[in-house]
Amino acid sequence: MNLLELFFIISGVIIFFLALDIGRKKRFNALHFFVFLFVWAFLSWIAFVPQMLQFIWDIFWVQRWADVLVYASIIFLVYFALLLLRKTEENWEELTHLIREIAIQNSPKKNLSWKEVFVIPSYNEGEVLISTIKNILDHGYENVLVINDWSKDDTRKLIHKNFSDNKNIVVLTHYKNRGQWASLETGFEYLRRYWDMKYLITFDADGQHDIADVKQFEKYLKHHDSVEILLWSRFLSKKKVWVPLFRRIILKLGIIFTFFISNIHLTDTHNWFRLIRLSALDRINISIDGMWHASEIIDLIAEKKIIYKEVPVNIIYTEYSMNKGQSSMNAINIAVKMIWNKFFK
Numbered sequence: 001m002n003l004l005e006l007f008f009i010i011s012g013v014i015i016f017f018l019a020l021d022i023g024r025k026k027r028f029n030a031l032h033f034f035v036f037l038f039v040w041a042f043l044s045w046i047a048f049v050p051q052m053l054q055f056i057w058d059i060f061w062v063q064r065w066a067d068v069l070v071y072a073s074i075i076f077l078v079y080f081a082l083l084l085l086r087k088t089e090e091n092w093e094e095l096t097h098l099i100r101e102i103a104i105q106n107s108p109k110k111n112l113s114w115k116e117v118f119v120i121p122s123y124n125e126g127e128v129l130i131s132t133i134k135n136i137l138d139h140g141y142e143n144v145l146v147i148n149d150w151s152k153d154d155t156r157k158l159i160h161k162n163f164s165d166n167k168n169i170v171v172l173t174h175y176k177n178r179g180q181w182a183s184l185e186t187g188f189e190y191l192r193r194y195w196d197m198k199y200l201i202t203f204d205a206d207g208q209h210d211i212a213d214v215k216q217f218e219k220y221l222k223h224h225d226s227v228e229i230l231l232w233s234r235f236l237s238k239k240k241v242w243v244p245l246f247r248r249i250i251l252k253l254g255i256i257f258t259f260f261i262s263n264i265h266l267t268d269t270h271n272w273f274r275l276i277r278l279s280a281l282d283r284i285n286i287s288i289d290g291m292w293h294a295s296e297i298i299d300l301i302a303e304k305k306i307i308y309k310e311v312p313v314n315i316i317y318t319e320y321s322m323n324k325g326q327s328s329m330n331a332i333n334i335a336v337k338m339i340w341n342k343f344f345k
Contacts, residue, residue, distance in 0.1 A: 009047045015040045035079065093287065096178050100186045103147070103172045104193070110170070113196040116218075117143045118203045121183030125205035126153040130162050132207045133169065139211045143197075145190065146205075147183035148173045181293030185286040192281060200281070202274045209273045213313040217275040220311060228280035229301060229308040231266065232273035236312035257335055258295065264302040266310060270294055273313055280306050 015036060046052055118136055122129050133144055148155045148171055156171060163169045172186055184202060191200060201217070203209055209232075217230050254269040272294060276284065283304040288296040301308050 009044075011043050015043065095176075096182045099174050099176050099178055100182060100189065103174050103186055104190050107172050107190065108170060109194050111194055111196070112143075114143045114168075115198050116141065117145055117191060117195065117197050117200045119145050119147070119184065119187040119191075119200050120203050120205050121147045121149060121180045121187070122151060122155055122205040123149040123177060123180075123183075124151045124153045124155070126151065126155040126158045128207055129155065129205040130158055132203070132205055133159075133163065135207070135211055136203070137166075139214075141211075141214070142168045144169045145187050145200075146171045147187045149179070149183045150174045150177040181286050181288060181296075184293065188281060188284065188286070191278075197278055199275055199277045202272065202276070204272055208316055210314040210316055213273070213311075214275075216311055216313075220309065221275070221277075224309065226307050227309045228277045228306050230275040231268075231308055231310050232313040232315075233266070233268040233310040234313065234315055235267045236310060237314060258298055261339070262295075262299045262302040264298060266298065268310070269298065 018036070046056075118141065120129070120132065129146070133146075136144060146155075146159060146169070148159075150173070156173060159169065159171055172190060174183065174186065188200075191197065199221070201214060213232075220230060221227065251269065255266060258269045259265050274297075283306060284297060284300050286293045286296060300306070
């Protein structure tokens, strides 16, 4: 045995015990696992079968040890770039947590006991948001929680101007735009801390959701006490919902992807319209940045074994809501983000 083989054996043993220590401290994720497994197996292999090292060098046209150093440096740079990306994500998560906490602490903290609460995230939706809230009130509902995600269109002033005398409309304000996911989690955390209620309803500010569908939700709950979350579906309704062909294909692929990633079968995976009982709220903590939080909620439903049911709804498509909607190609970004968070985070 020469010194090179001895070096590989010692390195392999060190990496093996390092992997065991990280695993014992429960700091493993899939990325680290595969990196350690590959490096340990590779070092063990070339230590006991040294002739394979020359074979590998021939494949990659390695003529000198300097070439090995260059290739190893590239691999480590990629690996550390991934670690840096993860650290950046952690910093953004901490910033979001701080923004959320400031919004809650600056809010009118009330200990209220209500039957239902409409949770509405809003970003630059001022004018249409007012119409949406009025529509909710006109249908006999009273309680609305708006999360103003640092809108630039005077959303706070518009709400105060139209509903200053209504104490059942509460506005939380982010002092930096953080996206719909953070707005929802801010609303959820506020309700966890201060409000006693039976259920909440997540509702879009743009008027796309039909308030009449809430009656179906409530009717279903009366006869199904065990169900904790109701999710919308455009494709269970008796009314034919027009969806562009390309978007329909994306939605169908999303159903297949959700089934394999979360092991849950849905007919509609873009679930913005939901009814969530208080019993399920403590088990739903949104952490994924961007518009893919809907997929994370589905994943949490499967992971936490939350009892759910899909119900048919009527979606009101307007020129305004269609223009502001996310691109169908963003589904690829959602898929990549879900895979990253599920297996490598």
